[in-house]
Amino acid sequence: MNITRFLQAGTNTIIVAAYDPNEGKTPSGKNGPRGDYTFTSGIWQSVWLEPVNEHYIRNIRLLPDIANNQLEVFVEARPAQIKATAFDGKKVVSEISGSTGMKLYIPIKDPKLWSPDNPFLYDLTITLTDNKGNITDEVRSYFGMRDIKLGSVNGIIRPLLNNRFVMQVGLLDQGYWPDGILTAPTEEALLYDMEFTKKAGFNLIRKHMKTEPKRFYYWADKLGLLVWQDMPAIWYQHEDTAKTRSVFRKELNAMIDDLYNSPSIITWVPFNENWGAFDVKEITDWVKKIDPSRLVNGNSGFNNNPDFQKAAGDPGNGDFVDTHIYVGPNGASKPDGKRAASLGEFGGVGLFVQGHMWPVENNAYAYEPTKDRLTDRYVFLMDQVEQLMKYQGLSIAIYTQTTDVEHEVNGILTYDRAVEKMDIERVKAVNKAVIKAGNELNQQMPPDRK
Structure with missing residues (x-):
């Protein structure tokens, strides 16, 4: 959630609250009225605040494609240019540039396949740039090549x-x-x-x-x-x-x-x-x-x-x-x-x-x-x-x-x-x-x- 419009000059107090009736009409699993264990209610996972620029990366979607030795990358953000770079440790494996809102394909030659016996993970950096070439956001992530x-x-x-x-x-x-x-x-x-x-x-x-x-x-x-x-x-x-x-x-x-x-x-x-x-x-x-x-x-x-x-x-x-x-x-x-x-x-x-x-x-x-x-x-x-x-x-x-x-x-x-x-x-x-x-x-x- 973007809270920019709620902020005022000076000190701001942010209250994070949730209403959770835990009445069994929303997904609750074992933690509900017919579940087996102690019931709980409210916020139970991490909540954090992250400052971003006006133009930022909202979401990324990564899909390994081992049949074609490539990673499909989709970046959700306002229309802008992006660059995606894959790393094996500190070594650049491949990089590609394109636009947000489009599927991009990073070639991964001779991929190291992810498996329980060898859970190899590539690192990934995605940068977002404005029309002047200035970096407005950067995301570091990782991916595994598996099918x-x-x-x-x-x-x-x-x-x-x-x-x-x-x-x-x-x-x-x-x-x-x-x-x-x-x-x-x-x-x-x-x-x-x-x-x-x-x-x-x-x-x-x-x-x-x-x-x-x-x-x-x-x-x-x-x-x-x-x-x-x-x-x-x-x-x-x-x-x-x-x-x-x-x-x-x-x-x-x-x-x-x-x-x-x-x-x-x-x-x-x-x-x-x-x-x-x-x-x-x-x-x-x-x-x-x-x-x-x-x-x-x-x-x-x-x-x-x-x-x-x-x-x-x-x-x-x-x-x-x-x-x-x-x-x-x-x-x-x-x-x-x-x-x-x-x-x-x-x-x-x-x-x-x-x-x-x-x-x-x-x-x-x-x-x-x-x-x-x-x-x-x-x-x-x-x-x-x-x-x-x-x-x-x-x-x-x-x-x-x-x-x-x-x-x-x-x-x-x-x-x-x-x-x-x-x-x-x-x-x-x-x-x-x-x-x-x-x-x-x-x-x-x-x-x-x-």
Whole structure:
């Protein structure tokens, strides 16, 4: 928001306020009247003030195009000239000049491709100049050259990252905290969860029913963590539909626009388990149209539904056949010839850790009595996942969950992040083994398909 017209000479006081009724008619995810956890309201992400010139860069949109060895750049600003320069460290890779409001293409010869194993990021500088050649604004950013799409691997439809199948082994990450609820207490705390995920051998985070501050996505880009991004659900979507549904669409579009430049995000998830779901087939197609460069999972876990709402079920379109199986993984989806098979949630096995539990009745989908037994159970589940990947066409498995959350004790970490509830070296070993087995499927492809 541009506040120039509100400023007066001398001292100004700026008050930032928000009205958030948290009544379930706007997207709130788990943090709403039918959610599971402590409710919060108001401003919970960073607010900042940034001085700019009269002519400034309002937004940039970056789209890697590895098929043509180039980066598509779109700069939103008043009509003016721009120059975009790509860097590999301090070395200039390429630069191009043009006008705002037009798509520009920066050549990236022999691009270093971004992936979980090699999350290489190019730096980018965009300068805006007036008709006299004076620089009026400059933005520094970054980008990753990567591609995500569906393709056939030995006759099975799977997601391809940079034209290769990468088995997605992920954690359901809800991003809740004992002290800040939706807000991580520090950036170090936010980063801790992500580094732990990487350390434990996972290559994917499903950011569940929540968006995060931009620093989260920066670290996902930097660390090499694939991200499935959920849209927070609305709850009372059958009431005042003209308003609530239009707000949902507006905020879904805004979320995609806000996070568009992050190379780590590979999949959008508009709905989860039919929570607040409406017009699922249409919205799945709509999201695909808004961002055709990513995959879309229209209704993750369509086999489940809340008791207050009839299940919308499988939309039949989008890029995934996605079921949630607790404890699973047996019973997971199979590819249907045009969509990949995903196990959007499974596991949820709990362990009580005295002195590190929320002061309520704690629960999980199943339980083990010790750290060793819980680790054994996880390894066994992932051995089953590998079988499903090799012989039933499964391409994604997302375990519930990163940390305990209030009453839920099915995290790999306790809610206070003080205790690792599994043997992380064994977790890492089995995760890496499953991902490696997925990589080997690429070697079985005919030479002309690699």
